[in-house]
Amino acid sequence: MPEIVNIKDLQKSFGKFQALSGMEFTVNAGEVVGFIGPNGAGKSTTIRILLGIIKRDAGTAEIFGKDVWKDSLEIHKRISYVPGDVTLWGNLTGGEIIDLFLKLHGRGDKQKRDYLIKRFELDPKKKAKGYSKGNRQKVGLIAALAAESDLYIFDEPTSGLDPLMEAIFQEEVEKLKQSGKSILLSSHILSEVERLADRVVIIRQGEIVESGSLDELRHLTRSTVTLTTEGDVAEMANVNGVYDFEQKHNQATFSADHKHLNDILREASRLGVKKFESVPPTLEDLFMRHYEG
Structure with missing residues (x-):
């Protein structure tokens, strides 16, 4: 299977603090990789490096065979990303923000957008400043899922959602997986990762302490x-x-x-x-x- 994400010996420090030390893992085509660890373990730092938001100190980080820092603009045309706390423009409605995200991405599906708005029970006419945290997450999820991407990166995507909406998110990720998409899922909800992930990467203090399929790890x-x-x-x-x-x-x-x-x-x-x-x-x-x- 072709490698969509390839990280080797990834290192990052903030001053004297070593956030990542020798991180290595891959995400293959059509695979869901669960990326788990407590707060401060280095999950979000790894994801920000993959997104080209911060620069690594050493090592290799590639998506679609391209360097995540040098080729970030090309890479972003083919990925969708949802952070754990979505920030929105308060004076725009949820629907306007979703449409803006899809226009920026360039490969949005309006039919899927409308379907997801109904599934997630979002009021698209309400201004974002009136949204709860859960509704802000829904806007991010709808925009990401309605875009035609090859890689989906989710960093605590269901934070603030009720259990019913979590289940709907999991069903939509299952559909992406069945259609051959690749997904990197960072989540504190271990049952969510257990249900969706083909492989799991467990990170501790900037290092991978265990990785493999659930069956392999259970041995x-x-x-x-x-x-x-x-x-x-x-x-x-x-x-x-x-x-x-x-x-x-x-x-x-x-x-x-x-x-x-x-x-x-x-x-x-x-x-x-x-x-x-x-x-x-x-x-x-x-x-x-x-x-x-």
């Missing part, structure tokens, strides 16, 4: 097992690969290393299994693994 951590046996389930506490063992009557709950699952199953079957449930870790589990402590 790196532990599943939660619930077990009921005919024999004394307490014997499972000392089996290799069993952690955080808790027992209530003859039912146990514990974390299990994938590489030791065979040993765990063998011991459980010796005790006579009445119930065995194994739940893979969620993206939130993976995320917290890198931030607890």
Whole structure:
């Protein structure tokens, strides 16, 4: 698959503060990449470099094979971007602002614009100064989604939206993905990333600490097992690969290393299994693994 975004050894400092240190990842054609990390981890700095808003100190950053700083004007003709807090012109209506954004982009779809205004339940005749934060986000999302782009960059796009509007956004991103578009999605809503992303990049203090598909990442951590046996389930506490063992009557709950699952199953079957449930870790589990402590 062709690479739409390619970042290698990306570095950026603000004074003595090292915001990015050796950042590397790609976004391929037709792929959704979830970009997650807490505030201050370097997500927005990376996105601003990709948009040509700030200049990197070192490393490579390319979109469509072009340098994001030198060729930003050419790149912008083919991308859509929504920040986490959309700022609008207060005396223009929402509809006027959407039309202005689409005209600036040059590849706006008026039919899709009208469809999205209805879907997101936006009043396009109301002046922007009267909009809530959620409605300002809707204006940005409608303008971005109604433009025909090859890459969509979303930086906390559903900030301020209610759960119903979040679900509509997710459905629209699914449609973009199915039509072969590429998406870089930075979000604090881990369930949103889990639903949409083909791959996940977890960033901490300006460095990538984990990346890969959710299935690949789940092999790196532990599943939660619930077990009921005919024999004394307490014997499972000392089996290799069993952690955080808790027992209530003859039912146990514990974390299990994938590489030791065979040993765990063998011991459980010796005790006579009445119930065995194994739940893979969620993206939130993976995320917290890198931030607890």
